[in-house]
Amino acid sequence: MPDFSIALTGLQADTVALNTIGNNLANLNTTAYKGQTTSFEDLFYQQIGTSGASDPEQVGVGTRVSGTETNYTQGSLSTTSNSTDMALSGTGFFVVEQGGQQSLTRAGNFQLDSSGDLQTIDGESVMGFPTVAGTVSQTSNLAPITLPVGQTEPAQATQxxxxxxxxxxxxxxxxxxxxxxxxxxxxxxxxxxxxxxxxxxxxxxxxxxxxxxxxxxxxxxxxxxxxxxxxxxxxxxxxxxxxxxxxxxxxxxxxxxxxxxxxxxxxxxxxxxxxxxxxxxxxxxxDGYASGTYESFAVDSTGIVSATFSNGHTTTVGQVAVATVSNQSGLLRTGDNNFQTTAASGTASVGTAGTGGRATIEDDTVEGSNVDISAEFSNLVVAQRSFEANSKTVTTFDTVTQDAISMIR
Structure with missing residues (x-):
């Protein structure tokens, strides 16, 4: 008798593939989204005998999803008129934190809250190296990047x-x-x-x-x-x-x-x-200046964040951190454009942009999704045909089964 489970494994695997493609297409406009592909592998085999040449005679029992692979290639970079936007040019992730939980993200469409904290759209703090006596301290623990919004810088006498x-x-x-x-x-x-x-x-x-x-x-x-x-x-x-x-x-x-x-x-x-x-x-x-109020900020390619005041003076407020992992494929996607490290990915190596193989930072720029719509449509047709073929297998098995039952009536 036919084994319906063989066709069902194909339907299940094709469903996952269709879901993956659908998710890619749904995220065509998601900032820094990384597309995924579904891969398959065959299941175990039953040996039903040997041939005259003693070759094994085997029958497979279906397929299954072996993994969903993420494409971490960089999406296209587009300049914007928003000074809080940043993009990573190269390998790496921004480090963000909320409620003591750190995550990694490529999405640099940040914003400032009323207190001057640089945050993601979902309210996570963008982390970086703080300044000590006006100089970035890369030996200090990471801290939220905070701009002096609404603050007045006191005058400094010329020295x-x-x-x-x-x-x-x-x-x-x-x-x-x-x-x-x-x-x-x-x-x-x-x-x-x-x-x-x-x-x-x-x-x-x-x-x-x-x-x-x-x-x-x-x-x-x-x-x-x-x-x-x-x-x-x-x-x-x-x-x-x-x-x-x-x-x-x-x-x-x-x-x-x-x-x-x-x-x-x-x-x-x-x-x-x-x-x-x-x-x-x-x-x-x-090196002297009059007092001034905060006006704007800028980020250079190494992540140094400089605040500008109405007196024309600029001061360094921190440096945006960039993290890399030894195995990007081992990262866990958690939604909200975020990733979490796992035992498979290895711990995050946090440092400064442009060092240790880390990406540089582009100011007033965002990274787009790396999904190729033409490739996804092609994959969609293939997955659809595969699903239809497995559906046909089910109906064929059903017909054969009914014929077999009719033989004994």
């Missing part, structure tokens, strides 16, 4: 002034050259500091740092000095930055201004030189 300049070696003794730099006091009030260079000899220039007389009533301290250059035009004295330039008695009631004039950069190279070309200033900078 360092840097000027990159060339002084003309061909200038006559007594020749002067001035440049202005805007600096800030402890109340955030701006002042124009003027640095005047006066040629003293073939290898020396005197300098003086001044503020407008109405800005400070006290006598300035350590605001003058001499720059000495060697025969190649390299600065040899002072051999370090000038510290302790002080202007007491600020007219607006701010604390005395006290800042350094940096003659050397962080690598120890002098920023002031002397050569036979016109006096000029290539660049100038200072």
């Amino acid at each position: 360092n002034v840097s000027i990159s300049a060339n002084l003309n070696s061909a200038a006559a003794v007594g020749n002067t050259f001035s440049t202005a730099v805007t600096v800030y006091d402890s109340l955030g009030q701006s002042h124009v500091a003027t640095v005047t260079y006066t040629k003293a000899s073939s290898t020396t220039w005197n300098y003086a740092v001044t503020l407008p007389s109405a800005d400070a009533s006290g006598a300035p301290v350590n605001n003058t000095g001499t720059l000495t250059f060697d025969s190649t035009g390299a600065l040899v004295s002072p051999s370090s930055n000038v510290t302790g330039i002080t202007f007491p008695g600020m007219a607006d009631g701010a604390s005395s201004m006290n800042f350094s004039m940096n003659l050397y950069n962080s690598a120890g190279a002098a920023t002031v030189s002397q050569s036979a070309s016109a006096n000029n200033v290539a660049a100038s900078s200072q």
Whole structure:
């Protein structure tokens, strides 16, 4: 007698395949969705005898689903006008957390809540490395990325002034050259500091740092000095930055201004030189600013999140974490665009974007679904034909069974 279970296993397997294809098509527009395919394998066999050549005579008993495989290839990246959107370009996942439960996701269509927490659409916190004293600490535990929404950044008095300049070696003794730099006091009030260079000899220039007389009533301290250059035009004295330039008695009631004039950069190279070309200033900078309110944020390719304030100052608030696993196929899909690690996937290796084979981050961008609609329609036709064929097998088995029963009536 025919074994109806053979055809039924085919119907069951085809149903799973159809469900998988249907789910892929339903998620064509799901952010960063990863398509799946269903694979099959044959079941065990009954040996009903041997042939004359002693070859085994076997009859199979059907099929079953051997697995559903996820395609983790990257979906297309599309730029958006939403500053909270992010996309991963490469291998890896964002780390999100809710109620103490961490998950992995590729969907970077994030949003900000009223408290400034960067969250998924479902309210999960986007996790990253926090800042300690303004610097990202990659040795600290992961923490939610929080933006200073609605906050006002206090003013910071200027502490360092840097000027990159060339002084003309061909200038006559007594020749002067001035440049202005805007600096800030402890109340955030701006002042124009003027640095005047006066040629003293073939290898020396005197300098003086001044503020407008109405800005400070006290006598300035350590605001003058001499720059000495060697025969190649390299600065040899002072051999370090000038510290302790002080202007007491600020007219607006701010604390005395006290800042350094940096003659050397962080690598120890002098920023002031002397050569036979016109006096000029290539660049100038200072680290003070007025108070300002939060305006926006940006994320760079390594995940550094920088908040911008109305005073033009930016500050680092954290770094978005990126995780990888040794076996992506072992991840457990939990819905809401999330994945959970399992023993098969291995634990998540959490680090920074662009390191250790991890993806880089694209700001103002989202990743689309990687489902290929034409391939899915093709698979749908194949699965449909297979289901119909197994259905026909059932009806054929039924007809044969009825014929067999009729034989004994």
